Amino acid sequence: MTESSISYTDVLIIGAGPSGLMAAYWMARCGVNARIIDKRGTKVFTGQADGLRPRTLELLDSIGVVHRVLHEACEAAEFTFWGPGEDGRLKRQEQHPIHDVNNSPFGNCLLNQGRIERFILDAIRDCSDLEVERGVIAESLEYDETLENRGDAYPITVTLRTLSEEEANSSSTHGGSGGVRNGLFRSNITPDDWDDLIKKSKERPGNVETVKAKYLIGCDGAHSWTRKQLNIPFEGSTTEHIWGVVDMVPITNFPDIRRVCTVATEHGTLLSIPREKQLVRLYLPLQAADSTSASLDRSSITLDMIRQKAKEVLRTFDFDFKVCDWWTVYQVGRRLASNFTKGRIHLAGDAIHTHSPKAGLGMNMSMQDGFNIGWKVALVAKGVARPSILATYELERKRTAQMLIDLDRRLQPLFVKEQQGDAAESTAPGNGKETLMDLIQLSIAFANGYVCYYGPSSLVHKGGEDIAANLVPGERFPPAKIRNQADGQAWWTTRLFKSDGRFRIVLLAGDLRHRDQRQRIETFSTHLASAESVLQRYRPEGEKLDSLIEVITIHSAPVGEMDFPDFPEMLRLFDQERGWAYDKIWSDDDCFWDRQCTGKGYESWGVDRVRGALVILRPDQHIGWVGNIEDVDEMTGYFEQIFQPPQKTLKVESNA
Amino acid sequence: MTESSISYTDVLIIGAGPSGLMAAYWMARCGVNARIIDKRGTKVFTGQADGLRPRTLELLDSIGVVHRVLHEACEAAEFTFWGPGEDGRLKRQEQHPIHDVNNSPFGNCLLNQGRIERFILDAIRDCSDLEVERGVIAESLEYDETLENRGDAYPITVTLRTLSEEEANSSSTHGGSGGVRNGLFRSNITPDDWDDLIKKSKERPGNVETVKAKYLIGCDGAHSWTRKQLNIPFEGSTTEHIWGVVDMVPITNFPDIRRVCTVATEHGTLLSIPREKQLVRLYLPLQAADSTSASLDRSSITLDMIRQKAKEVLRTFDFDFKVCDWWTVYQVGRRLASNFTKGRIHLAGDAIHTHSPKAGLGMNMSMQDGFNIGWKVALVAKGVARPSILATYELERKRTAQMLIDLDRRLQPLFVKEQQGDAAESTAPGNGKETLMDLIQLSIAFANGYVCYYGPSSLVHKGGEDIAANLVPGERFPPAKIRNQADGQAWWTTRLFKSDGRFRIVLLAGDLRHRDQRQRIETFSTHLASAESVLQRYRPEGEKLDSLIEVITIHSAPVGEMDFPDFPEMLRLFDQERGWAYDKIWSDDDCFWDRQCTGKGYESWGVDRVRGALVILRPDQHIGWVGNIEDVDEMTGYFEQIFQPPQKTLKVESNA
Numbered sequence A, B: 001m002t003e004s005s006i007s008y009t010d011v012l013i014i015g016a017g018p019s020g021l022m023a024a025y026w027m028a029r030c031g032v033n034a035r036i037i038d039k040r041g042t043k044v045f046t047g048q049a050d051g052l053r054p055r056t057l058e059l060l061d062s063i064g065v066v067h068r069v070l071h072e073a074c075e076a077a078e079f080t081f082w083g084p085g086e087d088g089r090l091k092r093q094e095q096h097p098i099h100d101v102n103n104s105p106f107g108n109c110l111l112n113q114g115r116i117e118r119f120i121l122d123a124i125r126d127c128s129d130l131e132v133e134r135g136v137i138a139e140s141l142e143y144d145e146t147l148e149n150r151g152d153a154y155p156i157t158v159t160l161r162t163l164s165e166e167e168a169n170s171s172s173t174h175g176g177s178g179g180v181r182n183g184l185f186r187s188n189i190t191p192d193d194w195d196d197l198i199k200k201s202k203e204r205p206g207n208v209e210t211v212k213a214k215y216l217i218g219c220d221g222a223h224s225w226t227r228k229q230l231n232i233p234f235e236g237s238t239t240e241h242i243w244g245v246v247d248m249v250p251i252t253n254f255p256d257i258r259r260v261c262t263v264a265t266e267h268g269t270l271l272s273i274p275r276e277k278q279l280v281r282l283y284l285p286l287q288a289a290d291s292t293s294a295s296l297d298r299s300s301i302t303l304d305m306i307r308q309k310a311k312e313v314l315r316t317f318d319f320d321f322k323v324c325d326w327w328t329v330y331q332v333g334r335r336l337a338s339n340f341t342k343g344r345i346h347l348a349g350d351a352i353h354t355h356s357p358k359a360g361l362g363m364n365m366s367m368q369d370g371f372n373i374g375w376k377v378a379l380v381a382k383g384v385a386r387p388s389i390l391a392t393y394e395l396e397r398k399r400t401a402q403m404l405i406d407l408d409r410r411l412q413p414l415f416v417k418e419q420q421g422d423a424a425e426s427t428a429p430g431n432g433k434e435t436l437m438d439l440i441q442l443s444i445a446f447a448n449g450y451v452c453y454y455g456p457s458s459l460v461h462k463g464g465e466d467i468a469a470n471l472v473p474g475e476r477f478p479p480a481k482i483r484n485q486a487d488g489q490a491w492w493t494t495r496l497f498k499s500d501g502r503f504r505i506v507l508l509a510g511d512l513r514h515r516d517q518r519q520r521i522e523t524f525s526t527h528l529a530s531a532e533s534v535l536q537r538y539r540p541e542g543e544k545l546d547s548l549i550e551v552i553t554i555h556s557a558p559v560g561e562m563d564f565p566d567f568p569e570m571l572r573l574f575d576q577e578r579g580w581a582y583d584k585i586w587s588d589d590d591c592f593w594d595r596q597c598t599g600k601g602y603e604s605w606g607v608d609r610v611r612g613a614l615v616i617l618r619p620d621q622h623i624g625w626v627g628n629i630e631d632v633d634e635m636t637g638y639f640e641q642i643f644q645p646p647q648k649t650l651k652v653e654s655n656a
Helices: A018-030 A054-062 A066-072 A113-127 A165-172 A194-202 A225-229 A303-313 A362-381 A387-420 A423-427 A436-447 A515-529 A601-605 A632-642 A651-655 B018-030 B054-062 B066-072 B113-127 B165-172 B194-202 B225-229 B303-313 B362-381 B387-419 B423-427 B436-447 B515-529 B601-605 B632-642 B651-655
Strands: A006-014 A034-038 A074-076 A078-084 A090-097 A108-110 A132-134 A136-143 A156-162 A208-218 A234-252 A260-265 A268-274 A280-287 A319-337 A345-347 A481-484 A490-492 A503-510 A549-555 A585-587 A613-617 A623-627 B006-014 B034-038 B074-076 B078-084 B090-097 B108-110 B132-134 B136-143 B156-162 B208-218 B234-252 B260-265 B268-274 B280-287 B319-337 B345-347 B481-484 B490-492 B503-510 B549-555 B585-587 B613-617 B623-627
Touching: A006 A018, A006 A156, A006 A362, A018 A034, A018 A113, A018 A362, A034 A136, A054 A066, A054 A362, A066 A113, A066 B066, A074 A268, A078 A436, A090 A436, A113 A362, A136 A225, A208 A225, A208 A362, A225 A345, A234 A303, A234 A387, A260 A303, A268 A303, A268 A387, A280 A303, A303 A319, A319 A387, A362 A387, A387 A436, A503 A515, A503 A632, A613 A632, A623 A632, B006 B018, B006 B156, B006 B362, B018 B034, B018 B113, B018 B362, B034 B136, B054 B066, B054 B362, B066 B113, B074 B268, B078 B436, B090 B436, B113 B362, B136 B194, B136 B225, B208 B225, B208 B362, B225 B345, B234 B303, B234 B387, B260 B303, B268 B303, B268 B387, B280 B303, B303 B319, B319 B387, B362 B387, B387 B436, B503 B515, B503 B632, B613 B632, B623 B632
Parallel strands: A006 A034, A006 A208, A034 A132, A078 A260, A208 A345, A503 A549, A549 A585, B006 B034, B006 B208, B034 B132, B078 B260, B208 B345, B503 B549, B549 B585
Antiparallel strands: A074 A108, A078 A090, A136 A156, A156 A208, A234 A280, A234 A319, A260 A268, A268 A280, A481 A490, A481 A585, A503 A613, A613 A623, B074 B108, B078 B090, B136 B156, B156 B208, B234 B280, B234 B319, B260 B268, B268 B280, B481 B490, B481 B585, B503 B613, B613 B623
16 A cells, blocks of 8 residues: 655755754755655644854844844843852852853844744745655665765665654653643653654555655754664763753742843752743753762653752742743763764754753754755755865864863753752852853853854865954854945844855955055956956856855945945946846945944954955855955965856857 | 625724724734725735834834834935036935934834735734735715714624625736836726725625624725715815836936935936835826926826936936836825714724825824724723723824825925926025925924824823923833843833733832832832722723733833842732733843943933833823822823723722
8 A cells, every 4th residue: 555656856854953944944045956854743832942142143144034033032141140148048149241242243042942943944935935844754764875976866765754643743742740741752861763653654554755865964863863874873971960941931039030040059050041921941950960869760750840849949039830831851961973974964963962951052053053064065966066065064063063062061060069069169250160150251152153163174265364363264254234335224244144055255345445445446346357257157057147156345435435336347246127236335334323333344353444355255154265355366266166167168258 | 696694893994004904903902803804805015105104113113013124124214315516417415314313213114015014914913813804895884873872882884795806806907017016006096996896896796794883993095985974074185296106126327226315306306215125116206286288198107207207307327127016106185084083983094184105104194093093992992991082083193194294285395396497496405495304304203203292182191391301291102222120131112012902100110229219119019009009990800900001110220239029019910820020120221232222211201310200101102191109199090081980899908
């Protein structure tokens, strides 16, 4: 009774969580023939991850949905530390800012993972008809290495099985006490149900489909089926630390219940995170690694045990809750996949790294993984970019994953120590030991995504410090709010540099009121117009000149002292139907009606306001190269390493 | 074959344009049994109105959709004036700011009416299942005045007819040149098709339904069928001025094409408005009132005539377009309905006032009409408020409508004069005549909605200047960004004061670090808790204490020097399920991560930072009354005039 068929897709994505959806966004945006499956019958609606770091919000800005996040999310701008005072009563001991307005337009936000997924799904729908195929599971994977180097080949063969509605939703039924939705079925304490699902599913007639794919991205979580098929070791260990997590509406007189805070007591350290819709998330230690008490029967943990623990920690305040949105239990484990990539198969998100959720980085790292691999696979699958760029994925993301796990490892004892009664010692500042605040301050730039330490590669040409001290190849372009020359409106660069699959040449044009500088810009524009320029050479037949590489000009003169038509035509490309491109010329000018637009972009980038600089941005807004405006050969060299050689050279023009 | 039935609704709204939808929002939000019909089969998608003033954006903030508007709209922050220079070539003569950051969080935005309608429809859907019934026309209206004073009666009888799909969409088919959608079918030059539709519809079998309603709101446009049924005169006249309007993507080297500007030449004055999606809207005079040329055959006007006119005006620049989104032609007319209300029937929007669109106020005024009548009808229909408050609708909105028409009358000659060749004379500043800029500056506070001149009534008790110099009863509450005491987040008051149908007591609590002031606040809170307080007296049986009136506290001490539990319990109402109300205590404190949050609210309101003030806000955020914190009798008196007397007094408590 089993129906079988073979179909073909360029890219198959397994798993529609944050990392899978981010990867899928690129396929949708770049028009890649792709499919994305998820074994669950529905997306998540409650619980799971909730922390959004500034860099993630910048990415969400670049895909056009950050306004929806900010409207719904709870912003966490300050962090407070509580502990017992001399009288034993809990006291607020320190308060620190989290939000760093000088580094990003965005702060730290909290919002349920389900909403984030919704926004990415909407962004996908806005530019394609790609839909997540839910209730679909992969049950076999073959990879033919001999086909790996043949661009048109489909080396990957996956058998997909459509689950029955019951199978797709069985584990996500309500559980826990009082019908509260709990997350135990996704908890890392519960064994994964993938094999069970396959076994059960095989017993009944159902749709089985063989899919041949050029590329596969496995975003199927900590128990990753894809990773297992590839026999990639998942290195690390699971500790005995068991934590409870609960999303609830608190009934308490604890004054910082709507602030991010820790409460360190001899009963353990509670981490409290304010959320949307009056919710608060609490993390509570239920058993320490070296607990002398009898080992917990983990399956016996109930919501009430978590409630009691919270009451113990907050004992000098009233605390309880009646409304619980979600809860789960997890055992702290830290694992890192030894490889992120095998041939044309890539893994992302929890499939390659697991750690405790307390750093509030999990969803961020996963989305950034999916974002990183997504555009690379999309451009390679389209035949635009060379397959060699795919090797940069592991290079770039494994280092950040390792750093995340290291951070988590250093964070954990700061929560556990308190459990052993030395709370005052470990959280008091200046006692010589690493405190939570020390660690937060040390790691904040990494955790917030201001730095990511991407190493040199074909996509990252290091250098240019003398030209732009703070534009570091490999790092993201530091956001600034700048003004459009044609209409005067102020936009963050995170919105302007849309994630649309294009590389960008950002011409920091300096001050064109200086005659010499104008000459330099005109020379550069003349180069762009020539047949040798990368715009002309890599322009796909029949497409617009800016379809692969967009040139954005940000000059430094006041908007009011320049006019849009003053700029060379190549910088504001003319279109027969739509006229001049008004969205290409910008000024680092301040703006009387927008206090965020300060005209300090050049300063923050470390670029001379008269002479400017030339910058290449990758499709993910990371800096690929920095040079002088004359360095067109180097600029060209960058793209030569990335793009496939032009199929048809414009012989007539180039030889003219 | 005609099916006939009788159904009942509390409120019937005829017309689902901006005014009808705003009224419908209140019905949805307040849970009123209501229906809304529209004769067209679909909402508008292109053309029509596009200008959004700050006050309208504030309203859209209060219904939770402004973030979507700002994401899509084009902001117009500056206005430039062009005219011929000495050499006859067009020159930029003046540039003026439009956006006044000290008066509103929002500037002037441009976005197609269809999108605004979409956002309001989504807001309606978020809180109810009220849907616009499209392709439905009213064909008879009876009003039984004898039932007017009986609260439960249905004095209004309307026969509704469901149009065929063809009828509902016939006029909105594509027209004009080259398949461009034009707006001639909605233009005031085309005769209204309502009677035709009814006549045609009667010839075929169809659903006819008799609806009995307690209240009717007619939002059915300039040709308002409702107004005609009531025999309400529409006073004013139509001039011979004929203008063309076009939404197109310009192909031009005119440098200010993405800015709001006028270009005044002997060929007439062009008004150019930048829009979303690369669109620009142009207004062009096609015939002046006193033109000596032969009268235009208006039906013969084509898109190319508008194009040619634009080319003439912009003659020293290249100008053309290939992409046209919408165009129409209108004849300037100014009319005002002599009454806005008859018994339980109210009119709103273009049904009561028409004028030229050039002031960019039409959609704003219409939405504000619908917003004003909507909450009043909703609260009366629910039996919460006294029917007498409905009389304030005409009182409040007729004056603004008259002011709008006066403004339009003064604006028109400034566009027409130019046509007669004296451009330089009329636009040059300082020549003793009223210039466009003079008029804009004179009218800006009214046009942007910073002032609205609502007169004294049961809803507006004048006075309180000595307590709060800039909190003027009748005007809107001047927006400020303030910080939540519990979480430190900064919110605009326009978002905090949600349009949810509740009145608000805004306790500007002053500085509670002063012992005397704390005592005043505690006394006030004790009053609130007493059985005599308006919260207790008007609390509907079984509902929460803040279901009709919400108390919001805004104190003036720094957030860091107070704690949420420091405030009296009545100011942060406890709920058995959801704990304390963290959204009720705010501080006028500045905020290091938000440059808009300056801690200057009290200053802008003219309120003493120590002693504070007591303010009543109506559900539309207009100030109803201002007093001292001790003036609870006056405060109570305000509500006594508005709310229906309590059905069941809390005898036990009040006599205890």
